[in-house]
Amino acid sequence: MNYGDIAPPSMEVEIGYDNWEAHGSLRTCYPNNTIDVVNLHSSSNINVRGRWAFATSLQSEGFSCGYSSAPGIFYPFGSAAGDTFSFRSDDGSSPLIPLLPSFPYFGRTYQQIYVNHNGDLTFNQPLFQYVPNEFPENSTRDIIAPFWIDLDNRGKGSISYQQYTTGDVLQNATRDVNSYFPNVTFTATWVFVATWDRVAYFPNTGTETTFQVVLISDSNLSFVFMNYGAIAPTLQKAQIGYDTIGSSHHVSLRTFYPNNTIDVVNLHSSSNINVQGRWAFATSLRSEGASYDVVGVKLKVSSAENLSEDEIEERILKPFGDLLKKRGIDVSDIRLRRFYKTEL
Incomplete structure (x- = not known):
């Protein structure tokens, strides 16, 4: 079943298959049993956006809301x-x-x-x-x-x-x-x-x-x-x-x-x-035998205020750390090592 753009409907829809001994409905794959028809083009049970695939012969797994198997990044299991x-x-x-x-x-x-x-x-x-x-x-x-x-x-x-x-x-x-x-x-x-x-x-x-x-x-x-x-x-x-x-x-x-x-x-x-x-x-603390880079960052801040070290931590380093975290960088060890004030 392949899906392109689906206009929002004003009525209930059913998507899936049924017979006297087997059935499958996409309704069970969505919260509250309500099919998200507008996003059918981006959903899938086989990791192909907009496509749902089913085995429809006897002695097969049949309907599945998830992938037929775990992706290749998985370590052996089962x-x-x-x-x-x-x-x-x-x-x-x-x-x-x-x-x-x-x-x-x-x-x-x-x-x-x-x-x-x-x-x-x-x-x-x-x-x-x-x-x-x-x-x-x-x-x-x-x-x-x-x-x-x-x-x-x-x-x-x-x-x-x-x-x-x-x-x-x-x-x-x-x-x-x-x-x-x-x-x-x-x-x-x-x-x-x-x-x-x-x-x-x-x-x-x-x-x-x-x-x-x-x-x-x-x-x-x-x-x-x-x-x-x-x-x-x-x-x-x-x-x-x-x-x-x-x-x-x-x-x-x-x-x-x-x-x-x-x-x-x-x-x-x-x-x-x-x-x-x-x-x-x-997930371990730094220990002997491991090599880590020490990265120095120079931040130039133009301000009429005289900031204390605590204010530097809160107003400059913390927002900078939040930015690094969003890039997946561990910031638990960010520290203010040196702080220089210079005259403009």
Whole structure:
């Protein structure tokens, strides 16, 4: 089914197929079961804007709101990868998962993790909360949230996880980290992959959302990748990013989008590393063995006022840092090192 421009209708429409034993309606792929006809030219279930494709023979998957498979940026997952599958439960969590080596995360080291069904990872205890908090939340927990939202895997989709200490996955992780962070000399010794494959939103069991989070470490440095496939449209609030105890380090994708509203449907085509559908972050404190650039920026400000250092921080450096954050640059370590006043 291919779509060009569709004029706003004054009547209800039905799009899909039906017979005596199988059916599919695009209505189930949109919030409140209302088909967004005006935007049919930009929606898809196969990552081709304006086209919807279905298998219509017996013994086929048939109707799907999401892509038929995860995009190529995904690390291996599912039964073929030997994943462990979390049980089916609304607002549930995996059991405690012992980590083979410990995972360094912004100055703390963890030997266990939980894969929470509502799209986040926590370390000290599971998190069953289905309404996400905004980052920074200044809480008492460390959290990694590839897609924190109200999900329900009881009727559709799977949540699985796997950790690796040998094999091709480590080689791929090493290549990726060195590509995205060229100032780091890095060899991965451990990778943890958690995948939400075609999981439904609560309470709309007809929706399908696919995403993945990858934790990578060499026991000294750590990195987190967030990979996105098809994300079903939703009116629910979502939180994506990471946060730490007291929010000393945090990132929210909300700050990268206009009006601080995350464009969930287009996550598969967005990125901070120029790889569509993938966001990558360094999640360890600076340590020996890593090389970082120190960038100096000279800002010339013409003003009749005499600004104090605190005023310089608030009125000049903070807006500059906000601009860098929108470009995907970590600004947690921006500091005012020197400040010179000159006479005009």
